[in-house]
Amino acid sequence: MTPAISLSVGRRQLVLAQDAAPCWSYFGPLVPDTDSVVSLQRRPVPNASLDVPPPIPLCPVEGWGYWGTPGLAFAGLAPIQWRAVQLTQTGSQAQVTLTAAGIRWEQSLSLADSGGLTVSARVTNEGDAPLILLRCAAVTVPLPSDAAEILTFSGTWCHEFQTPRLSLPAGSFERACRRGRPGHDDFPALVCGTPGFSDQTGWITAAHLAWSGDHVLRIDALPDGQRVMQLGEAFAGGALTLAAGETYCSPDAVIFMADGLNDLRSQTHAHFRTHILPLQTRPRPVHLNTWEALYFNHDRAALSALIAAAADVGIERFVLDDGWFRGRRSDRAGLGDWTPDRQVYPEGLNPIAAEIQAAGMEMGLWVEPEMVNPDSDLYRTHPEWCLHVPGAAQPTARNQLVLDLTRPEVIEYLFEHLDRLLRQTTITYLKWDMNRDLAPAHSAVNGWVTSAQTRALYGIIDRLRAAHPGVEIESCASGGARADWAILRRADRVWTSDSNDAHDRVDIQRGFSLFFPPEVMGSHIGPAECHTSGRRLPLRTRGAVALAGHLGVEWDIRGLTPDERVTLTALIAHFKDDRALQGRAQTHFLELPEVRAVGWMLLDPQTGVARVTITSRSYSQVPLRVKLPNLPAGVTYQPKVHAPFTLPQGLIDQKISAEALQNIGLLLDLRAPDQALIFSLEPQ
Template sequence: MVRRQSHRHRARRRGLLDPQRRRLAPAGEVTLAPGENWTAPDAIFAVSTTGRNGAASAFHEAVRARLQWPDGAMRPRPVHLNSWEACYFDHDEERIVALAEAAASVGVERFILDDGWFRNRDDDTAGLGDWTPDPRKYPNGLKPLADRVNALGMEFGLWVEPEMINPDSDLYRAHPDWALSLPGRASPTARNQLVLDLRREDVRDYLFGCLDRLLTELPITYLKWDHNRDLAPAGGAAQLRGVYALLARVRSSHPGVEVESCAGGGGRNDAGMADFCHRYWTSDNIDAVSRIGIQRGFLSFLPPEVMGSHIAASPAHATGRRHSLAFRAAMAMTGHLGVEMDPRTLSDTERAELADWISFHKQWRDLLHQGRVWQGESSDGVLWQAQGREDELLLFVIRAEPPADRRPQPVTLPFCGKSGAWGVRLLRIAGGEGGHAAHSAPFFKATKSTPQSLPASWLSNAGLPLPPSKAETVSIFHMRKRA
């Protein structure tokens, strides 16, 4: 059961009724005068009789009901390549075209040009607010690049951070009063930037003009909308309403454009953004082991088709850890797949492997997206996650640490029910390369070629037998219900 409520509250406590104390505290605390009302933000909460998986399913359906897809329905989620970790701010047209060609060669369907494309943006100290292409990097603007991306068979997407401004920008020099500030207080920067006052209509009009010009002049199908610092001062609820108003105006004027909610990684992964956005950037940490907990937490509330999950480089930029390409790819399969690296840095064998994983995702994404998600834990540190329909799904069995037991214990799958049987096929064991080969049983060899029939009650109570696996391994099964 899901409830969405908006409450109106009347101040009762004596201290809150004193008109002389009426104020808006920096943290957003509101003091009401006698007779005044305050409307709380919408909240979604779930009550489940089937545990956390039931609650997650209810949350997913509530969020899906808010999503406003172009043309009214979700299409297969295009595989992304995002330029950020491939080149950071080091742009030039020739380099980006080569990156786009490499993306197309491995099966990428949408190319996103991240931060660094606009005027004077050589690092994070300047340029925010001046949303025009840098002529040093793109002498003819972004149109030739966007057209080249389209000619390669990919859609073109663009990174923006409209709510922010660098003091070193033409916009700030012209309108320093447009930044959020408190009278008589200093305005410290974070990440070398300030926050624009979206409570002001003139600020929203300026930003809409910039975005509208880009979306009109360029074949953009996707905006990665970022937000890379805390709101300090907060600006209150009016600031967020201003953001919503700007997003609504952009979506109304350009209904075919999808928007990604990004905020310092996963800082704005909330249901309110689902009214305007179609994807959430889960975290700037793309380390495959770190992503186990990050993505499982995300899926407790938000559905998999809006979870940005990228195949990162090795070593991971956020942690410096190295993981096999297979493990990195398998961990990214469960969301909206993307690539966050330069394929040109891979060997021919690795590029072929990356292309194979992208093809694998395309084969199964209709099952992985828009269905149910079940999560659970087994013994010896094994985690599992199933995604799909009540009668067909993919099961991901994840082992991050080395096993303590040479023979893994079966994993019980309560969602399998009590009646009938399931056909189980082992599609892939990703990761765990090197070292001594683990002994396997004939059953697992059989499941690689032909689905094996197992009683539902057995899977629910005794569990699915698992093949031997090493650290940083994902075993992927296809399961289909039989009568």
């Protein structure tokens, strides 16, 4: 092998080598001696193998001695023989092009200053006959030899972003999603590292597939001891037909190397803020969502009272959730008929929008454009617009069916109605929901459509954003069932979970934080008794956990007690004081005994200001020692606290070095379970 391309930005380097085809040589910390990088990767020839075992190619194909899962595969073709190879480099970006008889494969690689490596592939049918594409992975990347433990993502409704771990098996590990959306259980990312890697230590490789549809993530153990990670789209029906001249483009995969999970968070958050998130030109408003306050009861007097109560505690945006449109008195009817229900809103939405604005707030609105109820005017007029198999029964979920977004007339209908809503009423925010899986993911016109359905969704959101650039969009899918970097290129935040239970939310938000910064994490203060779990929690605890993300309130606050009103007002003021910090800070989870407490720290790398949150999980008479890592050396700090939280007076008056906070820590008295504390550390 000979060096072909070396990309280096900041502390990361990628080296590609040239063999029979371009291959991986190195991705990791910067090594200036590129020739040594390649020579040190040469492997001895094992017994009972090919005389010259091939290195791991950028595009592994079947038939030439690569024994893992091919990154590119077609049905019915002989082994692909690349006849021409082209590698080009422009700054920190590389482009690889391989051609064979009737096939052109291309891969783009871009190394960012965050440390993230973005990779995507595309394949073109340059022949005269259709090709049956079985697989076109975005990337197949080798793992370090000591990577033996994997953190993956699982969960259920109201318990998304759980992070189970397991030792890598001798053969293959695979996570596949074929539901038409990532789902509550299959966020498309893997983290693989040295055994026992933690928030602070352990070398890890992490990868995320930026895609909102079906996917396959796998790790293969090769016969010579190497392991490779592969990420790509899963094709509904098992294959995708490429007509002559047609090109398939994979989703982006983004890969990171990090020393511990907190380092991973620092890299992913920096990358997300620079390369993924739509431009934010103003602070994120605190909002109230009407769902758990009123559900479908859009009584005008109740709404007016809720608007007044929201304004009184400092809410800045009032989001009218499900129940505002024609026939929507329950979840059994109305989806698809996107006009205000004249029985509830006889003059349309403008009067309530005016009332919200008069109270000093913006208006947001809930929509679920991809769905339709059989009991709706749209379905009665166009039943053929649903995804279905002709002649077969159509399974419902939440009493609804899925519209076929691959039909242009469906897209035009949806755009026309949403565009009219946004033009006729002053709405600055859409909560875009999606409450079911695709079953069947089949169009009567276009066949299997999971891939095309996902791309059509991106298209209509992009079109609406272009027509209404001032409107923010939230991605919701029964909570966090569609959270990924592709949807967030065109949305402003994710509704992380339908659970407002602060006890459960701590774990949900911890997993979410591995790939998303806090400002896009929708997190609400719910009622004292959580509607999804039945657990009762103190308001300070509910508030502390909600302050970890983009703050909202989802609670009928018309009947607040005086103490609740004072506390809620203080929590909202706390968020407003800290939201600028939240949008630029690094997130560090603290290494505490998890059965006892969970804690995290937001650290501003520019000013050194830190905000620390601790939540207790169980009862203990023993004080909790909290060490605070990664503070800038040589800085002296003074703890400060904001209402409604308190610290011992002696601790508030004390000046403490960063080294003491990191190596000795603070002793905090959190005896009872489900208590919370927030304090800041300010450089002196």
